[in-house]
Amino acid sequence: MPTSNNVRIDSERSIYGKPLMRLFTIPIATALMSLTLSGCERAEPIRWTSSELVSELPDEALREQLVGIVNENSGSAREPRMISESKDDFDFNLHLKHGQQVYMKRCVQCHGVSGDGNGEAAKYLYPKPRDYTRGIFKFTSTPYGNKPRREDLIAVVRRGVTGTSMPRFNRIKDKDVNAVVDYVMVLAQRGELEYQLAMEAEAAEELDEDFIPEFIEDVVNRWQTAKTSLTQPLTPQPELTEARAKQGREAFLSKGCSKCHGDDGRGHTKDNIGKDSWGHATRAADLTSGMLHGGQEPIDIYRRILNGINGTPMPGFKSSLQSEPETIWNLVAYVLEVSNRRRYGTKIPAGLMKPYDQGASEETE
Ligand code: HEC
Numbered sequence: 580m581p582t583s584n585n586v587r588i589d590s591e592r593s594i595y596g597k598p599l600m601r602l603f604t605i606p607i608a609t610a611l612m613s614l615t616l617s618g619c620e621r622a623e624p625i626r627w628t629s630s631e632l633v634s635e636l637p638d639e640a641l642r643e644q645l646v647g648i649v650n651e652n653s654g655s656a657r658e659p660r661m662i663s664e665s666k667d668d669f670d671f672n673l674h675l676k677h678g679q680q681v682y683m684k685r686c687v688q689c690h691g692v693s694g695d696g697n698g699e700a701a702k703y704l705y706p707k708p709r710d711y712t713r714g715i716f717k718f719t720s721t722p723y724g725n726k727p728r729r730e731d732l733i734a735v736v737r738r739g740v741t742g743t744s745m746p747r748f749n750r751i752k753d754k755d756v757n758a759v760v761d762y763v764m765v766l767a768q769r770g771e772l773e774y775q776l777a778m779e780a781e782a783a784e785e786l787d788e789d790f791i792p793e794f795i796e797d798v799v800n801r802w803q804t805a806k807t808s809l810t811q812p813l814t815p816q817p818e819l820t821e822a823r824a825k826q827g828r829e830a831f832l833s834k835g836c837s838k839c840h841g842d843d844g845r846g847h848t849k850d851n852i853g854k855d856s857w858g859h860a861t862r863a864a865d866l867t868s869g870m871l872h873g874g875q876e877p878i879d880i881y882r883r884i885l886n887g888i889n890g891t892p893m894p895g896f897k898s899s900l901q902s903e904p905e906t907i908w909n910l911v912a913y914v915l916e917v918s919n920r921r922r923y924g925t926k927i928p929a930g931l932m933k934p935y936d937q938g939a940s941e942e943t944e
């Protein structure tokens with residue numbers, strides 16, 4: 580609420596400047612005060628907290644040095660800054676502040692004030708809300724191990740993650756979505772820098788100031804690279820026919836998919852339990868549930884298969900399938916078929932291989 584604060588300071592000044600104005604300033608100030616109070620959902624100012632990795636560092640001076648570097652580059656909760664963008668861009672910084680307001684209204688209960696996935700509701704949820712501070716995102720259109728593109732995050736926020744508590748925000752304004760996504764990127768980049776520095780501080784027991792610019796550059800480069808790393812399919816999308824789904828099923832059994840997802844795609848295999856990068860248990864998706872987490876479009880499924888899913892045991896199949904690119908589309912056809920199966924019965928009519936339609940919005944206004 581910086582604007583209303585500024586107005587208040589101005590009206591206070593006028594108290595001393597023009598005695599007559601005093602008559603008006605009291606009611607105006609009272610009105611502004613109550614506006615400020617009712618407009619604010621929290622009594623306390625927002626604060627970002629450091630991760631456990633930092634608080635567990637034994638040396639206080641080192642901890643302080645680390646926090647200082649992080650704040651210098653990503654600002655504070657009062658003045659968020661994006662590491663990969665110019666820090667002096669006034670309009671962009673205002674836009675980030677707006678993103679923070681949207682975040683504190685619609686995302687914080689799950690993703691937490693600092694973006695560590697530990698919001699109030701998180702303990703009741705599975706899968707857990709994403710901890711952005713590792714800078715790892717699952718549903719990207721970029722090669723395995725890469726950062727997401729901004730568009731990927733926008734798409735996730737718009738469509739939600741079907742079958743999890745992540746809602747779809749498909750009715751809020753573009754301006755709000757763009758701003759909140761940029762704010763998520765602030766939290767992710769900040770967390771990433773903090774994580775890298777904490778690992779270094781733990782291993783070396785010091786942070787050599789000479790090397791700090793490299794850590795920062797790494798974060799910047801990774802996010803900049805993602806902007807131009809959109810994965811295009813190796814071959815254009817063909818018609819996804821029953822015949823293709825049949826071939827896809829064969830590939831599913833012969834290329835190792837069934838080892839994790841089971842012969843029938845339901846994931847009921849003995850060894851189907853793993854850990855993700857956030858330390859939570861995870862299992863190969865039940866592809867028949869009609870709830871593909873990473874999007875229902877053929878291209879979404881294609882990218883999951885080609886690139887794998889960051890932070891999870893789902894591997895990318897680029898190296899093993901790039902010599903037979905049609906197989907990837909066959910697998911897409913098969914995945915779509917099984918994912919539609921519960922909806923349409925075991926046989927789906929030709930030409931009906933449409934993505935599952937999620938129906939009405941789940942977003943609560
Ligand atoms: C009710 C809880 C809840 C709310 C509210 C919520 N999320 Fe999520 N969010 C989740 C969960 C759970 C996941 C993890 C899904 C998964 O792992 O498949 C997630 C994942 C994400 C991801 C990661 C996607 C990826 O590719 O890895 C992003 C980005 C995200 N949420 C952004 C937001 C934003 C922005 C808001 C507010 C506008 C928001 N979320 C509100 C629960 C929530």
Ligand code: HEC
Nearest residue numbers: 835836839861862863864871872873883888891892893910
């Ligand atoms: C090593 C085990 C493993 C293998 C092999 C594997 N997967 Fe997966 N797969 C997973 C896991 C685990 C997930 C869920 C990741 C998550 O969201 O936590 C997954 C998710 C997926 C998804 C995304 C589902 C969604 O909800 O969007 C698709 C599609 C998929 N796998 C297809 C395949 C195909 C096709 C193959 C073979 C070419 C394959 N997988 C091989 C483990 C595996």
